[in-house]
Amino acid sequence: MRKLAQELRFSLVDQTKMITAASELSRNTIVYGRGGEMRWEIVTKGAQTGLRLAFEDRGPGIPDTNLALTDGWTSGSGMGIGLSGSRRLVNDFELRTVVGEGTCVTITRWR
Ligand SMILES: Nc1ncnc2c1ncn2[C@@H]1O[C@H](COP(=O)(O)OP(=O)(O)OP(=O)(O)O)[C@@H](O)[C@H]1O
Numbered sequence: 354m355r356k357l358a359q360e361l362r363f364s365l366v367d368q369t370k371m372i373t374a375a376s377e378l379s380r381n382t383i384v385y386g387r388g389g390e391m392r393w394e395i396v397t398k399g400a401q402t403g404l405r406l407a408f409e410d411r412g413p414g415i416p417d418t419n420l421a422l423t424d425g426w427t428s429g430s431g432m433g434i435g436l437s438g439s440r441r442l443v444n445d446f447e448l449r450t451v452v453g454e455g456t457c458v459t460i461t462r463w464r
Pocket residue numbers: 377381382385386410412413414415421422426427428429430431432433434435436437456
């Protein structure tokens with residue numbers, strides 16, 4: 354992951370932001386989603402290059418996404434800052450979830 358970000362010539366700060374967000378989201382996938390998968394993609398928009406990561410699981414889904422994205426709210430024993438913090442670390446953040454089916458969080462950071 355860091356290598357990929359380095360090859361895309363992300364700044365050290367941006368590399369760290371993306372890696373931090375990725376580790377939070379993958380932890381959620383494991384803890385709440387009962388495991389899942391991460392996909393990565395290099396994306397372009399005009400002259401811009403970005404790194405897009407998607408974390409998908411077939412876990413229980415999130416009943417209230419506003420609540421889940423609230424700083425400090427956790428349904429378990431976490432700190433409740435994984436999702437909200439990840440959102441702040443990236444440029445684009447998309448949360449798609451269906452109760453009983455699963456969750457997919459997609460993040461993009463542009464260089
Ligand atoms: N992939 C997921 N599937 C189901 N529920 C999720 C998923 N990701 C997050 N959640 C729900 O959203 C809540 C908030 O997630 P968030 O990552 O912000 O906090 P946390 O994991 O509880 O604590 P931490 O600060 O340690 O990450 C979780 O407590 C959980 O209820």
